[in-house]
Amino acid sequence: MWSLCEENVPQQKIRRREKPDDALNILAAKLQDDPILQVSWIEGYSAEDIATLQREDTDIDIEKTKPDKPSAPEGPFSVSNLTASSADLEWKPPTKDNGSPVTGYVIESRPSTRARWSKVANVDGNTTKYSPKDLREGIDYLFRVSAVNEEGQGSPLETKEPVRLKEKIDVLSSPRQIKVSKLGPDFVTLDWKSLSSDGGSKVTGYVVKQKRGSDGDWEEVASLKAIETSYKVPKLDEDQEYFFSITALNQKGQGETCELDTSVVPKRPPEKPSPPVGPVILSDIQKTSLVLAWKPSKNDGKSPLTAYYIEMRDPENGSWSAVTKVTPDITSYCFQTLKTEKEYFFRVIAENSVGKSEPLTSDGVIPRSPNSMLYLIIIIVSIFSL
8 A cells, every 4th residue: 555644634535437538537535524635546547646746736526435246256267186975176365355355255065056155165265275075976067156244245256167076097006916827838827816996097908019039129018808817828938038017907007016036947847757767777686686777768758867766567467566666766676586487577767856757667577596507508418418
């Protein structure tokens, strides 16, 4: 406020009359019985202009100004951060308080299908933001706000278009518990569990990615439907290290990525070993014993050998029976307590974590004394020499 008045001199604010053809017409207030009234402020004029008017003893048409309700708040009327039950409203103060300071605002709302407005809240004159709660999801709402002063509630500022409340869509969480369920020489099958949170928008699919080695680049290998939580990744190179990840998709886009916590190296699954290498060597044949020997299996089936099993065929009934089991570093065995002059067959079987190999079978052998043949020859020679 401009003040050109001495102490104890009555003062009055003066406003111009809104007449475009006469810029010096001034709406003022004065008391008829107060000849020393001084003008302290005129809207649209500087202090120097007011002083000049008073020095020139200008005859001013004066009438007392009456305060009025404030103008509507200034736009834009912003509605943001929509959720299923709330929204953030924001506006600007009115440009004119019409002679009485703004003391508060009234916020109202109504569904777009209804004509009646309902009061949402009252806030003080320094507040130009508000977030109404307990609104209904899926409803199209209109909002309006009005400024209030001592003279009453002014005209409202309204939203131009209805706004629909909806669940706020956040970033998806990552798929859970990704694991390898099958592994082959050129493929791997990945399984995972669905998300713990869909971010307010249902999952629309999954993206599977892979990279070769720790320094490789991620590349997409599959885009799956939301119902799929397993995928067989084909065309992998045997003995090559791979890394894999799964990412979920929704309306907002890609969510957080879940990476398999270990690398994967495709390889053939373990299998049964090949048979021991023959032939079976029979040595040190005695009347009731002999020594059996063989060579190790050429192929352990990609699982270390755990044992060799030695079996013998009964010379009486022809059935096979287990004799013993030896560790894989042993490749010979000495048989005892055999029956003389009976034909025996033996076989050796390799074993690993998967199972047992096909058997390696020996030729038939008859235990006998090593001198029995020589004794027989001597007898025959003696007979013919007589």
